[in-house]
Amino acid sequence: MTRGKEHFRETVLKTPFHSRTAPLNKLNDWHRWKNYTTAGSYFDVSLEYFAIRNSCSVFDLTPMTKHRITGADALPFLNRLVTRNVDKIKPGRVGYAVWCDDAGQVIDDGTIFHLRPGEYRLCSQERQLDWLQRSALGFDVKIKEETHEVAGLAFQGPTTCAVLKQMGLTGIEALKPYGLTYFDFQGAELMVSRTGFTGDLGYELWIAPAAAEALWDGLFAAGRHYGITPMGNQALDIARIEAGFIQAGVDFLPADVAVRPNRTRSPFELGLGWLVDFKKPNFTGRRALKAESERGSKYHLVKLDVEGNKPARDAFVYNRRKKVVGTVTSAVWSPSAKANIALASVEMPWGLSGDELFAEIYYQRELKWTRLMARCQVVDGIFFDPPRKRATPPGDF
Amino acid sequence: MTERIIIVGGGHNGLVCAAYLARAGKQVLVLEAAETVGGAARTREFAPGFQVSACAHLLWGLDPRVTRELNLARHGLRLVEENLGTVALAEDGQHLTIRDDRVDGTMLSSADQAAFRAYRDRMARFAALLAKLYGRRPPRLGGGDWTDLLGVGRMGLDIRLLGREDMREFLRIAGINIFDVLEESLQHPLLKGALALDAVLGSHLGPRSNNSVLTALHRLSRGGRASLPAGGMGSVGAALSAAAQDAGADVRTGAPVTRIVVEAGRATGVVLGNGESLAASAVVSNADPKTTFLNLVGAAELETGFANKIHHVRMRGDAAKLHLALDGLPTFTHLAPTALAERLVIAPDLPYVERAFDHAKYGEYSTHPVLEVTVPTIKDSSLAPDGKHVLSAIVQYAPYEHKAGWAQARAGFLQVIMDTLARYAPDLPGLVSHAELLTPADIEAEFRITGGHWHHGELALDQFLMLRPVPGAAQYHTPVDGLYLCGAGAHPGGGVMGTAGANAAAAVIAREKRP
Secondary structure, eight states: OOOGGGGGGOSSBOOTTHHHHHHHOTTOEEEEETTEEEEEESSOHHHHHHHHHHSEEEEEOTTSEEEEEESTTHHHHHHHHBSSOGGGSOTTBEEEEEEEOTTSOEEEEEEEEEEETTEEEEEESSOOHHHHHHHTTTSOOEEEEOGGGOEEEEEESTTHHHHHHHTTOTTGGGOOTTBEEEEEETTEEEEEESOOSSSSSEEEEEEOGGGHHHHHHHHHHHTGGGTEEEOOHHHHHHHHHHHTOOOBTTTBOOTTTOOSTTOOOOTGGGTOGGGOOTTSSOOTTHHHHHHHHHHOOSEEEEEEEESSSSOOTTOEEEETTTEEEEEEEEEEEETTTTEEEEEEEEETTTTOTTOEEEEEEEEEETTEEEEEEEEEEEEOSOSOOOGGGTOSSOOOO | OOOEEEEEOOBHHHHHHHHHHHHTTOEEEEEOSSSSSBTTSOEEEEETTEEEESSOOSBOOOOHHHHHHTTTTTTTOOEEEEEEOEEEOOTTSOOEEEETTEEEETTOOHHHHHHHHHHHHHHHHHHHHHHHHHTSOOOOTTSOOHHHHHHHHHHHHHHHTTOHHHHHHHHHHTTSOHHHHHHHHOOOHHHHHHHHHHHHTTSSOOTTSTTHHHHHHHHHTTTSOEEEETTOTHHHHHHHHHHHHHTTOEEEOSOOEEEEEEETTEEEEEEETTSOEEEOSEEEEOSOHHIIIIIIIIGGGSOHHHHHHHHTOOOOOOEEEEEEEESSOOOOTTOOGGGGGSEEEEOOSHHHHHHHHHHHHTTOOOSSOEEEEEOGGGTOGGGSSTTOEEEEEEEEOOOSSOTTOHHHHHHHHHHHHHHHHHHHOTTHHHHEEEEEEEOHHHHHHHHTOGGGOTTSSOOSGGGSGGGSSOTTSTBSBOSSBTEEEOSTTSTTOOSSOOHHHHHHHHHHHHHHTOO
């Protein structure tokens, strides 16, 4: 990868795993993700997906935006930035978090890794350096974007723990969900967190770019008999919808890029009210969110079980077939739940649990467009929620 | 729980606010850092036996409502001169004298005089519109509150009521620069220079900068008459303090507030420099917005967007203050000794003023500065020993940060100013027994104003009305419950007038009685 003054010579960057992912990309299916070329799929989306649920699968997440946050005020800074209480993310733990503008509208979501006492990494979908720096006014804190300095792999699926043990990560089975720990990997420091975007048993592996290829090779050697495959982002997307995870730019519009009113959403409107801690005296968006919690929200994010098997992608959501009350933001046929599932942003109070909604689905059958008003059931739980994702130590699959 | 309202800073607006709150039956405590109240309206000694109005040196008209309702005459405010004329100095002695809508001078045609009258009358009508807006709380946009919508409607109606011609003209010139407006209205270079000075005094603006019509109107909004209080500007502070105490407020000096305490999103008190904590049911800050929010409250207690808006408030002063102790009255070329009591300005033409500003843009002082000079001792001999005089001048432009540092640059700037004065009054340098030059950095330190900017923030369309100091704090209350602004950083801005303090008091009374 080219960095520093030469970056402009390459319009698309290659991740440190490129020498390994490129030969595996039988479809030559590449797309741009934050200026890196990354695989949409390697050989077959379905097989890649089933590896996540039945064996193990590797996803190159290097382009994920990463920030290192240090300094005497790192903790108060983060507590002012995000809506949740960061005190509770102890060293060696990871927490999901969301941050808002002053109007209480979500800018992005991400994960906070408490790497070492007082030293944090914030991962996010969108670039956040500008907002983080503005948020740093009045805090003794150092913020560094380290996206290019850290290579990352998501390693997801039931056999992942067994493979990591095989690779020599002794004691990895003791790592609890949302925990992180360090290993020596051929002289490089390997950080392993039990996190992921699939809602399954899985880990994320973080290492210096120089050691990236060795890590990939070690992983695939150890996983040879455990059904290891690479996955592209299409397979991952199916898994994340099943897990009910939302994505910036898909399920909500980052507040800092929205132009039109009513296009942004608050944490409450995204089903993330559990991340808002009013016991904290101050965080950005607190006043607006407190008012919203007293007045009631305008929208909510619902999980839909859609009749039939045609994915309700981009569908309008109707109440009693007459009035448009929302939009589907993510939809897919769930192979594991055997259900036609969707996430939708719906105006309050429509679709409060148990309410019946309809999705207007257009699909082609032998080149003829067909319109379908599919009945949708609002569901409370997660579409696919295997106990293995919580078990410590994980089962030896 | 205490019912006491604490006012941070005993500047004129803080005292006005205190007086109104106390009259409304509130328990009020004013905390002033300095040993005397008044803030920028303060008289102090600068050389043994010589007193001067140390920051603002002319009173351009207190808000008449404040003067009347607080009965300032009874509390000792007396003017030694109610309507100073302005003498636009010419190096060759062909000076002009401006008073209200009249201008006189030897080289002036009747056409010049008529043009000036027309210009001045039109500007006065527009300034009267501003004065109407100044007395009211600016509406909050986008909140959906009907009183705010009504406020916007009233504002629109007031503009419409100017009449079709004036409305169009007002909307045309309100955001543009005084240079263009003077060029299209008047011929006489010296007259245009003197009027341009009115627009740029105390601002980081040159005549060609946009917004300089607005600042000219701001100066005229209280009638455009400069007066001299007996005993200097400090007597304004003293009279307001007496009025506030008479109404029941307590005023403590030598009590610098170092922190405004915020608990669970509400201001609950202050901490003083000596460590003393004082509880309050509400805190009203007379300090400028940056000092209030970034130093006293702290950015960490605010939300990111708001803290950054405050951080970006433009307030870097460009005005220096010169105080001279004189052994006798200087002689200005071809100027009658009686005219020395007027307001003397050095701004010979528009390009001169613009060029003076150019230096400030690059961190340098003007090599040919513009000056507003007063010799207050002619009307008020109490300020100096018998037979001696005080000269007080506002000098522009002096950047807040000189590129070489003021420690290096100060002596050179003082020399430039003295050379400039000597071109008009050759005997003046020989009469000086003591000179004091306050740069914006000195003004910042002495008067605790960020950037040394008298107006507590540039007076410009982006920091005006419901945008002053920033949206979210433009109606005197702030995102911190129980914390209010009452200083010049709030609507309607700077100049010793007390309107912000009076408006803020009304906002505090209306808001704090809510359950």
